[in-house]
Amino acid sequence: MPELPSPLNVTVIGSGVIGLSTAHELASHGHKVRVISDQEPLQTVSAISAAIWFPYHSENSPAADVLLARTLARFKALSLIPETGVDLRFGMDIERRADADRSWAKHVADSEVVDAALLPEGALSATSGTVPVITMPTYLSWLQDQCQRHGVEFEQRTVNAIGDLRAGADAVVLAGGMRSAELLGDDHSVYPIRGQVIRLANSAGLRNWLSDDDHPGGVCYIIPRRDDIIVGGTDAAHDTNLEVDAQTASEMLARAISLAPQLAGCEVLEHKVGLRPARETIRLERVSGQDMTVIAAYGHGGGGVTLSWGTAQRVVELLDAPAQATHQ
Template structure:
């Protein structure tokens, strides 16, 4: 049984902490913000590999996560529901390898219809946090930083200074900050995502349209609202709401789903997806890198957490 510190408390950090605790490790989470304040809370959180390279191990983690979320959907307390919908396909060369992880999918004229898990983020993150705590995982709120030009080898000591104990291993799942904590990985970059949440007029089916001429467009109904997006602004770190962007999003989603035409705005948000040239999941000495998931944090979470647990034995 090892003392493992997980840096980050978004959906990846919490899921990794869960699987490590189940595996018998003593786990401590260190983070500068709670899941409800992270980009995970902004996500539409539909199972779909978005803004991540579809490599074989990514597809395998997607499949494992699909299966796990499907099981969790049996418990209403988790906030996971299975919903059918449409992936609009506008280009013949669109990569559809993700369908290998989806038990039911059907090609149609507009694209691909399929059934996937949809996560209601506030309920799910609350449930996951409670499960992690029940497993004995402790949490310390603080910012891990490496002063000056210190490399990743200084990370365990920086973590020990916060929790008062030297860890046997450190898992870096800190989103955009992960690259800096592992020696200045300059392949990490933000993808700005803006969403607007409308009242739900009774919709149950979702639709995504990545190649919409007006920009990335998706409509994901939840119990009490509909998450409408979006944007995919690479390199943009602006977390303020842009009214013009919201207006453009509303035009696109209401054209795609006319039933949304008269629905009032309930809330709005911006999040920075932590992307990388390729998602990074590997062990470096006593450190484990688990970041760069782009818009696929929920989609890869359980599969990647299982791989981290495997790397740490």
């Protein structure tokens, strides 16, 4: 592979949270960036996201820990700027299994075991903490605007083959979520995990988040944002049905109301379905066998927002590495 010039002309495929965060980081490191996507940011799976900083159906490893920590630090900084749509919210993760995964808590300064008197029926324990909650429509619009201020250009079209981008780019970053692998053809390990959610008006003035993945009736989470509340959910692997299921919705709402009775009076604003781009490990690497520099950045499962800034920073490191080597 020939040595890359610096700054680079980089094309990012995808304008979900991974593509936009990556475009932002690349442009703020001096690269000239173009984003190509066939869905606008507010049409992506990212826009449906709840979105709480919390790893869920995503890689659990030391490498992913670095991405989690970096993303948490950036969201904390962004929570100081009201226009971003990022807020820090206290809440708790209910645990119904002795081997509950508390790995998220080591990143969260005020995390602690919840007093047993506050647990719902059937829960063994719970862990509480203050984490970022992101109102995605506000956040994605803000992020796209920031990208444009850094000179990022946006094009709306479908990319049929990565090779078609060779003429205008030194490097391509593939941040196409569920559809990334089809552009590479060498990866059959991405699969959908269907998520259905309800958006309620926050007339109850709820502030604290709650998650209960092992609720006997099915996954349950309640994420209060600025003016609304996202109630979930489902985690059906390999289910590609994008239609809202009314029965599922009423069961989800009933579970949520059993944990937070004040939700009963909140107006239902809309129902949404999205497919989480799941993979055992996030694909975040230079792709070999391509006749140009291609960085893969996909497979974030139910944690794309939670891992977004760490992923973006890693892409910059992967691209800048050869240029840095020449300075040594």
